[in-house]
Amino acid sequence: MRVMAIGAHPDDVEILCAGTLFRYKARGDRVSVCILTDGSAGHKKISAQELAKIRKQEAEQAARFLGADFYWLGIRDEMLFDDEPTRMKLIEVIRRAKPDLILCHAQNDYHPDHQAGYRLAFSCAFIASLKNVKTQSPALTKVPYLYEMDNLTGIGFMPIEYVDISNSLTKKLKMLMKHKSQLKFLKEHFGIDVVEMVEVQARFRGYQAGVRYAEGFRLIPRWSAVPTKRVLP
Numbered sequence: 001m002r003v004m005a006i007g008a009h010p011d012d013v014e015i016l017c018a019g020t021l022f023r024y025k026a027r028g029d030r031v032s033v034c035i036l037t038d039g040s041a042g043h044k045k046i047s048a049q050e051l052a053k054i055r056k057q058e059a060e061q062a063a064r065f066l067g068a069d070f071y072w073l074g075i076r077d078e079m080l081f082d083d084e085p086t087r088m089k090l091i092e093v094i095r096r097a098k099p100d101l102i103l104c105h106a107q108n109d110y111h112p113d114h115q116a117g118y119r120l121a122f123s124c125a126f127i128a129s130l131k132n133v134k135t136q137s138p139a140l141t142k143v144p145y146l147y148e149m150d151n152l153t154g155i156g157f158m159p160i161e162y163v164d165i166s167n168s169l170t171k172k173l174k175m176l177m178k179h180k181s182q183l184k185f186l187k188e189h190f191g192i193d194v195v196e197m198v199e200v201q202a203r204f205r206g207y208q209a210g211v212r213y214a215e216g217f218r219l220i221p222r223w224s225a226v227p228t229k230r231v232l233p
Contacts, residue, residue: 001029001231004099004144006090008080008117010039010059014176015198016149017103018066019165020215022172023233025067032069032097035059036090036117041077043185048077054181062178065171069097078112082119087127088135090120094128094144095137101145101231103217109151121146122220143225147232148218154201159216162209163232169202169213 003024007013013021013033021031039055040048056072063070071093075086094102104121105114125146131139151157165172173195177183186192205214217232 001100002032002098003029003101003103004032004034004094004097005103005149006034006036006105006117006121008036008105008111008113009042009077010035010055010062011176011179011182011194012105012114014062014172014179015152015194016105017215017217018172018175019168019202019213020103020163020217020233021066021068022168023163023165026168027233029233030069031066032071032099033059033063033066034071034073034090034093034097036073036086036120037075037077037080037113039077039182042182044189046181051181052077055179058179058181062175065175065178071097080113080116080120082116082123086120087124090124091128091133092135092137094124095135095140098140099144100142101147103147103149106148106151106157106218108156110155114151118148125225126222143222145225145227145231146220146222148220150201150205150216153197154204154216157216157218159205159208160218161230161232162205162211162214162216164206164209164211164213165202165215166206166212169199172202173199
């Protein structure tokens with residue numbers, strides 16, 4: 001399979017679905033990561049321009065650690081909208097990656113960029129199959145399956161399917177720790193140890209699924225893109 005994870009910010013994919021992506025990689029699937037914004041708002045001391053460079057470098061390092069193809073849209077942080085220019089950029093990326101399955105933000109996530117990321121993934125995964133919408137790459141031959149990832153701390157999100165990440169949690173956390181600038185900012189700004197938060201949430205979802213650690217997902221069902229068998233690893 002070809003699997004794409006779409007995150008609004010650098011580190012979103014690591015927090016929400018990296019354990020599952022490592023499971024896909026372990027079984028030989030091709031994985032890609034697409035980051036929509038430049039992450040430039042997430043610091044008190046580093047300028048937006050400099051931070052964007054740092055966060056792109058960190059995201060690239062994380063993708064290399066996973067062994068994933070990497071796509072960077074570079075939209076200004078906190079200014080992500082489901083508009084035509086952004087749709088066209090994401091449609092091209094989806095067509096280049098040719099995913100069978102896309103993991104995206106939950107519709108009810110707390111952050112406006114995450115909600116916009118959901119709407120963009122929902123729209124562009126379908127539009128990427130339409131030949132009359134022209135981009136550099138050809139249209140997909142099939143609409144990818146679309147799954148919502150869990151949201152931060154699981155507020156208001158009840159998974160329908162779980163992935164056992166007991167054997168990939170360590171790699172997930174190591175991938176997350178590539179984002180040094182953001183981990184430091186979140187500790188100083190919110191008093192949150194993100195690595196600890198992610199492990200606790202994985203343990204909580206693991207309790208629900210009857211395993212040590214898990215990640216939760218929900219299929220977004222729509223015509224022509226509903227699997228007849230399990231496609232999560």
